[in-house]
Amino acid sequence: MTEALVQLDQVTVAFDDRPVVDQVNLSVSRGDILTIIGPNGAGKTTLIKTILGIQRATSGQVSVASGLVIGYVPQHLTLEPTLPLSVRRFMLLSGRGLADCRAALARTGVAHLLDASVHHLSGGEKQRLLLARALARKPDLLVLDEPAQGVDLNGQASLYDLIRELREELNCGVIMISHDLHLVMAATDRVICLNQHICCSGFPEDISKDPAFVETFGHQVAESLAVYHHHHNHRHDLHGDVVPTAEAHGGCNHDHP
Structure with a gap:
């Protein structure tokens, strides 16, 4: 079992x-x-x-x-709108190295957004980013x-x-x-x-x-x-x-x- x-x-x-x-x-x-x-x-x-x-x-x-x-994907991503935050920085806040973060972003189809602002992402892009952050934890x-x-x-x-x-x-x-x-x-x-x-x-x-x-x-x-x-x-x-x-x-x- x-x-x-x-x-x-x-x-x-x-x-x-x-x-x-x-x-x-x-x-x-x-x-x-x-x-x-x-x-x-x-x-x-x-x-x-x-x-x-x-x-x-x-x-x-x-x-x-x-x-x-555990990798957790919350229902909403709530950020202070005046806080500058790139996808790269957001992923690194997970405590994982850049190589793991890049691999997770690639797997969820948003590797091209590495240097984009999190604030400018679409709904689908944000959800894939959150999934990538959870995935980086293996x-x-x-x-x-x-x-x-x-x-x-x-x-x-x-x-x-x-x-x-x-x-x-x-x-x-x-x-x-x-x-x-x-x-x-x-x-x-x-x-x-x-x-x-x-x-x-x-x-x-x-x-x-x-x-x-x-x-x-x-x-x-x-x-x-x-x-x-x-x-x-x-x-x-x-x-x-x-x-x-x-x-x-x-x-x-x-x-x-």
């Missing part, structure tokens, strides 16, 4: 005696991609912060593997809070493809929060639907049939996910433009209503 990188046992986080995360159990091992979905206010970011050690659990146990290295576990925030639809598909590739290359585990239900169902191995407690969990193809999922997201969303499939015969570049692969014969193939 593969050793868990992180495991939560009956974890509760309460503020003013009100549970925000209630008796959550989860486990992530190398090679896993676990996606946490749920409505606004469901406790998703609080759960992520608890895994990262930023937020202390009120009760229950959080266990992490010895020597675990993480055992990637933790991604809405990694496609501010990215257009084609860019989102490309970013999720990249996350899957990095999982394979690094042999790491991945935990991510996402609202992009259709895209994430094609990009993840397991799904947890959180609404303070875990309403349901399982494989993407099964989760949309769960009554708790239907109750949380509605019949229309559940029905559309049940018949949605996303097959790529190309990839998208940084700006969402189609870049054909060797087997390409056209655009994306989608089966949906």
Whole structure:
């Protein structure tokens, strides 16, 4: 059995005696991609912060593997607008050498932005920069809070493809929060639907049939996910433009209503 990188046992986080995360159990091992979905206010970011050690659990146990290295991609990059900051400097603040920073930027497709101002980057470029900064740590576990925030639809598909590739290359585990239900169902191995407690969990193809999922997201969303499939015969570049692969014969193939 593969050793868990992180495991939560009956974890509760309460503020003013009100549970925000209630008796959550989860486990992530190398090679896993676990996606946490749920409505606004469901406790998703609080759960992520608890895994990262930023937020202390009120009760229950959080266990992490010895020597675990985590790469974290926050939901937003908030910077003082009057503070001059280049991509180079931002990457070096991670504590990694320039060679590691350059390699990580190249892997996420933004090496050409090394001397650009962070303030002038597009939404997609910022997300790839944040991913590169996490990647430079050579993480055992990637933790991604809405990694496609501010990215257009084609860019989102490309970013999720990249996350899957990095999982394979690094042999790491991945935990991510996402609202992009259709895209994430094609990009993840397991799904947890959180609404303070875990309403349901399982494989993407099964989760949309769960009554708790239907109750949380509605019949229309559940029905559309049940018949949605996303097959790529190309990839998208940084700006969402189609870049054909060797087997390409056209655009994306989608089966949906």
